[in-house]
Amino acid sequence: xxxxxxxxxxxxxxxxxxxxxxxxxxxxxxxxxxxxxxxxxxxxxxxxxxxxxxxxxxxxxxxxxxxxxxxxxxxxxxxxxxxxxxxxxxxxxxxxxxxxxxxxxxxxxxxxxxxxx
Amino acid sequence: xxxxxxxxxxxxxxxxxxxxxxxxxxxxxxxxxxxxxxxxxxxxxxxxxxxxxxxxxxxxxxxxxxxxxxxxxxxxxxxxxxxxxxxxxxxxxxxxxxxxxxxxxxxxxxxxx
Numbered sequence: 001x002x003x004x005x006x007x008x009x010x011x012x013x014x015x016x017x018x019x020x021x022x023x024x025x026x027x028x029x030x031x032x033x034x035x036x037x038x039x040x041x042x043x044x045x046x047x048x049x050x051x052x053x054x055x056x057x058x059x060x061x062x063x064x065x066x067x068x069x070x071x072x073x074x075x076x077x078x079x080x081x082x083x084x085x086x087x088x089x090x091x092x093x094x095x096x097x098x099x100x101x102x103x104x105x106x107x108x109x110x111x112x113x114x115x116x117x
Numbered sequence: 118x119x120x121x122x123x124x125x126x127x128x129x130x131x132x133x134x135x136x137x138x139x140x141x142x143x144x145x146x147x148x149x150x151x152x153x154x155x156x157x158x159x160x161x162x163x164x165x166x167x168x169x170x171x172x173x174x175x176x177x178x179x180x181x182x183x184x185x186x187x188x189x190x191x192x193x194x195x196x197x198x199x200x201x202x203x204x205x206x207x208x209x210x211x212x213x214x215x216x217x218x219x220x221x222x223x224x225x226x227x228x229x230x
Contacts, residue, residue, distance in 0.1 A: 044210070044221055044223045045212075045221040047220065049218075059217050061217070061218035062218070063218075095166055097166075097167070100172075101172065102155065102214055103155075103157045103172040103173075104157075104169070104212070104219075105169045105172070105178070107167050108166065
């Protein structure tokens, strides 16, 4: 069965960077894309972008252009998302979600990133 | 960006009754190339990730009970839960995946009356 297992919770100071991983199993990794979505505490959902696991093409939401980088490692079936220059309002649970017929269908368990001095 | 507006923000329904959640997009999410509306519905329970319920407006994901149904086209969409059960208590979100950036509705909290 499809599984996405994300890395553990992180606490970072403002201005630092964080890199969240999302390890896929149960399917051929390069066949599908990976979306990244975040949810601030008690808030709604924000789509950050998408990466093709086939060729590494990316599509970032304009809000995150230049501050977020999505990558994949096909040798380990793992997707990564790095956020730089962290601010307090980046505190959120970050989710990876695999495509299925273009819709984010299979979700990781989420990674809480706390930005605090 | 396409703005998704859900209503109501919260909803209390008696067990066994029908719950209806609406979602309106600021632009059409209907693709002329395949005649599909790129609209999905998700369920989120506390501390859990999203669970895909419905995609392409009305196609139920595998394993989703048939009491969940979706309808609509263009800019107006509805999620209906017929015969509400206790395990349906959750927050429900719509998502448009027609154009980048994908955008979610603000969520509807469903409770038991």
